Amino acid sequence: TVEPLEYYRRFLKENCRPDGRELGEFRATTVNIGSITTADGSALVKLGNTTVICGVKAELAAPAVDSANKGYIVPNVELPSLCSTRFRSGPPGEEAQAASQFIADVVENSQIIAKEDLCIASGKLAWVLYCDIICLDYDGNILDASAFALLAALKNVQLPSVTINEETGLSEVNLKQKNPLVIRQHPVATSFAIFDDTLLIVDPTAEEEDLATGTVTVVTDDEGRLCSVHKPGGSPLTGAKLQDCITRAITRHKEVKKLIDKVIKSIKPK
Amino acid sequence: MAATELLSDEGYRADGRRPAELRKVRARMGVFTQADGSAYIEQGNTKALAVVYGPHEIRGPRSKALPDRALVNCRYSMATFSTGERRRRPHGDRQAGELALLLRQTFEAAILTQLYPRSQIDIYVQILQADGGNYCAGVNAATLAVMDAGIPMRDYVCASSAGLAEDTPLADLSSPEEAAGGPQLVLALLPAAGHIALLQLSARLHQERLEAALEAAGAACHALHAVLDRVVRERLREVTALLGD
Numbered sequence: 001t002v003e004p005l006e007y008y009r010r011f012l013k014e015n016c017r018p019d020g021r022e023l024g025e026f027r028a029t030t031v032n033i034g035s036i037t038t039a040d041g042s043a044l045v046k047l048g049n050t051t052v053i054c055g056v057k058a059e060l061a062a063p064a065v066d067s068a069n070k071g072y073i074v075p076n077v078e079l080p081s082l083c084s085t086r087f088r089s090g091p092p093g094e095e096a097q098a099a100s101q102f103i104a105d106v107v108e109n110s111q112i113i114a115k116e117d118l119c120i121a122s123g124k125l126a127w128v129l130y131c132d133i134i135c136l137d138y139d140g141n142i143l144d145a146s147a148f149a150l151l152a153a154l155k156n157v158q159l160p161s162v163t164i165n166e167e168t169g170l171s172e173v174n175l176k177q178k179n180p181l182v183i184r185q186h187p188v189a190t191s192f193a194i195f196d197d198t199l200l201i202v203d204p205t206a207e208e209e210d211l212a213t214g215t216v217t218v219v220t221d222d223e224g225r226l227c228s229v230h231k232p233g234g235s236p237l238t239g240a241k242l243q244d245c246i247t248r249a250i251t252r253h254k255e256v257k258k259l260i261d262k263v264i265k266s267i268k269p270k
Numbered sequence: 271m272a273a274t275e276l277l278s279d280e281g282y283r284a285d286g287r288r289p290a291e292l293r294k295v296r297a298r299m300g301v302f303t304q305a306d307g308s309a310y311i312e313q314g315n316t317k318a319l320a321v322v323y324g325p326h327e328i329r330g331p332r333s334k335a336l337p338d339r340a341l342v343n344c345r346y347s348m349a350t351f352s353t354g355e356r357r358r359r360p361h362g363d364r365q366a367g368e369l370a371l372l373l374r375q376t377f378e379a380a381i382l383t384q385l386y387p388r389s390q391i392d393i394y395v396q397i398l399q400a401d402g403g404n405y406c407a408g409v410n411a412a413t414l415a416v417m418d419a420g421i422p423m424r425d426y427v428c429a430s431s432a433g434l435a436e437d438t439p440l441a442d443l444s445s446p447e448e449a450a451g452g453p454q455l456v457l458a459l460l461p462a463a464g465h466i467a468l469l470q471l472s473a474r475l476h477q478e479r480l481e482a483a484l485e486a487a488g489a490a491c492h493a494l495h496a497v498l499d500r501v502v503r504e505r506l507r508e509v510t511a512l513l514g515d
Contacts, residue, residue, distance in 0.1 A: 036399050037315065039351035049303045053398065055351025080347065082321045082394035084304050088329075089345055132350045136319065136396070137302040206304075 005211055012199055019048075019205070024248060026203045029256070031148065031263050033156045041157030041181075045149040048205065049139035051083075054149035056131050056157050060171065063119060063126040071118020071126035075103040077133045077146055084138035084206070095142075102230060103133065103146055106219050110187035110227040112154065117182050121164045125171055129157070140206040143217050143230075147189035152260055157181045187227045188256045190249035191217045197235040202248060216242070218249040222257070276435035276450055285314075285444055289435070292442045292490055295497045297410070299418045299505040307419025311411040314444060315401035320411035322419040324391035340386035344374040346408060348397040369405050372468060376409055376458045379467040380427045381416065391421060402445035403431050409458055410494060417502055425460040427467055428494040432457070432487035434479060439486030455480075457487035461495040464488075 001007045011018050021027070027048030036042035039055035046052075063070055077099040081089040092100070106112075118127040131153065133146045158178040164171050193204035193212035204212060214234020219227040226246065231237065277283060287293070293314030302308040307322035328335045335341065346369040350357045359366075377393060393416065395408040409429035416423060432455045433440045433447060440447065448454060453473035460467055475483070 036317070036349075036351060038353060038399050038401075042351065051302065053349075055349060057351050057356040059356060080394070080396070081345065081392070082305075082319075082347075082396055085323055085326075130350065130356055134349055134396070137304050137308075139304060 004207070008195070008208070008211055012195060012201070017201065017208075023199070023201045026252065026255070027205075029148070029259060031152050031259065033152055033263055033267060039153075040159065041153045041155070043149050043152035043156060045145050045152060047141055047145045047148075047203065049137055050135075050141055050145050051137040052133060052135050052142070052145040052149045054131060054133045054146070054153040056129055056153045058157070058159055059128045059130065060120075060125055060162070061128045063123060065123075067115075068123035069119045070115035072128040073107050073113060073115065073118075073131065074128060075107055075131040075133065075150060076100050077103055077135070077142070079135050079138065079142070083135040086138070098232070099142055099146060102143055102217070102228075103131075103150060106147055106187050106189065106228055107150075110185045110219065110221050112151065112183060112185050112187055113181060114184055120162050120171070125162070125164065127159065129154075138206060140204050140209045141191050144189045144191050144203065147187065147219065148256060151183075151186060151188070152263070154181060155183055155260065155264055185221045185227075186253075186257055186260070187219050187221050188249075188253040189217055189219045189228075190245070190252040191215060192245050192248075194235050194237065198241075200241060200245065202252075216245055218245050220246070220249045220253050222253075224250045224253070276433070276440065276447060276452065277438055281438075283440065284446060289438050290441050290486060290489060292430070292493055293444065295494065297414060297498065297501045299414045299501060300509075305415075305419075307415040307417070307421070309411045309414030309418055311407055311414065313403060313407045313410070313442070315399060316403055316407045316445075317397070317399040318404070318407040318411045319396045319398060320408065320415035321394045321396075322392065322412070322415040322421070323394075324419070325386040325389040325421065326392075328388065328390045335388045335390075338387055339383035340381070340388075341390045342374050342378050342381060342383065342393065343390055344370045344377070344393045344395070346370040346373055346395045346397075348400060348404070352397050352400045369408070372405065372470070373408060373412065376427055376429075376468045377412065377416070380413075380423045380425065380460060382422045382424065385422060391416075400445065402443050402448045405456060406430050406442075406458075410498060414498060414501065418505070425462045425465075426495055426498055427458055428461055428491040428498065429456065429458040429468075430487050430490035430494055431455065432483045432490060434475070434483055437479070437482070439482045441486045441490035453479075453483065455483045455487055457484065457491060459488060459491040459495075461492050 032044040041056040079096040194214040217230040297311040406429035458468040
């Protein structure tokens with residue numbers, strides 16, 4: 001399009017978007033769980049064209065001295081040059097680092113997993129969950145897709161049971177007996193793009209993100225509590241508008257929860 | 271000796287295949303929208319993704335531009351969760367660098383680069399799950415992705431590995447078979463003319479036995495060619511059906 005901003009404004013005036021969505025409508029969301037068998041848990045999430053894969057690898061390590069009864073969760077978001085021409089190859093760029101930090105904050109704030117659950121023997125042995133999120137196709141709203149992929153992958157994790165032999169002090173891993181993780185909360189992220197300082201549109205595509213004057217991401221948990229509100233600068237927003245965002249985020253949470261429950265149920269019978 | 275375990279007394283391999291049998295291949299072209307070309311392939315439990323951008327203007331220093339042909343830029347990375355042990359460095363390690371170089375050389379031999387002077391073609395390969403023959407799966411996926419991008423090539427590039435158990439050649443090695451330490455041969459073939467784009471042998475092997483291994487790898491490449499060709503034709507049928515209406 002020659003005048004992309006003007007083009008978008010005309011659509012937005014009629015309360016719709018060039019791809020046919022309403023302003024408050026998400027793109028079609030699909031999730032595929034457990035497709036990577038080398039990972040302890042994995043999920044592939046598609047949000048329209050945006051495709052993100054998350055693989056969780058569990059390793060054993062000694063817990064930190066100041067928190068002897070806690071394990072670790074290490075999230076990492078990768079935006080390789082493969083997913084879009086806007087990213088260069090080489091060390092992670094700013095956007096990838098910001099996304100990694102955002103996901104780490106969500107994990108920390110929402111208490112998605114109690115880190116105490118990852119501890120096997122206090123001060124001796126604990127699980128480290130490496131959650132690597134790779135974007136395969138970039139079309140905006142990477143935060144929502146990453147958060148969803150992480151949640152779905154963690155729901156899919158099966159950890160072998162580990163016991164410490166009292167006599168020898170060595171750990172014994174029983175690969176035959178596998179247990180799922182206890183997921184305490186289901187944080188769901190909902191992103192908005194702000195157009196012309198006033199108009200809010202949900203789940204922006206890459207093009208919409210580029211044209212927007214700002215973005216907001218709201219993360220809510222099962223009880224509708226806020227885990228994180230992320231507004232990295234951009235145009236200012238009134239409190240009332242932010243309330244609207246939160247209300248929309250709570251409805252989105254219900255949609256995502258329903259979808260994930262359905263997918264988990266569909267793979268359970270095996 | 272490790273080689274004896276590769277083949278049971280009844281002549282079957284550890285995963286139940288016959289010596290010349292390939293693993294199940296599933297492939298799809300045009301999986302992503304952002305890229306100019308993309309493809310996904312599963313060969314047994316090995317899952318690879320290839321994405322192609324280009325031909326486009328040279329990125330970075332202009333001095334890299336070649337006056338008579340296109341620059342082929344390759345990148346090979348393995349997801350941290352693709353192997354049994356977590357990989358510390360998903361890309362940028364020596365192995366990834368070497369495989370990217372091999373990939374570039376393979377595709378420089380196949381793509382008609384002289385049609386696009388002073389431009390660049392990017393081929394990115396991502397291994398999502400590794401179970402042997404990672405490079406081969408990467409080449410096969412990249413072939414489909416280059417075709418999906420509409421970049422003219424001399425021919426398909428089909429890659430397969432082969433090994434030897436005593437005197438019996440084994441086609442398309444899986445990860446435990448690779449780890450067994452027998453001779454391994456990686457072949458990238460332009461099947462129509464039977465031209466070899468790349469051949470790598472990573473063990474000591476008597477010259478007389480090379481023939482048999484090479485033949486097995488060649489046969490595997492031809493079998494793969496048939497599968498890839500079917501995928502391409504199917505894709506074309508889909509696309510033309512969409513355009514036709």
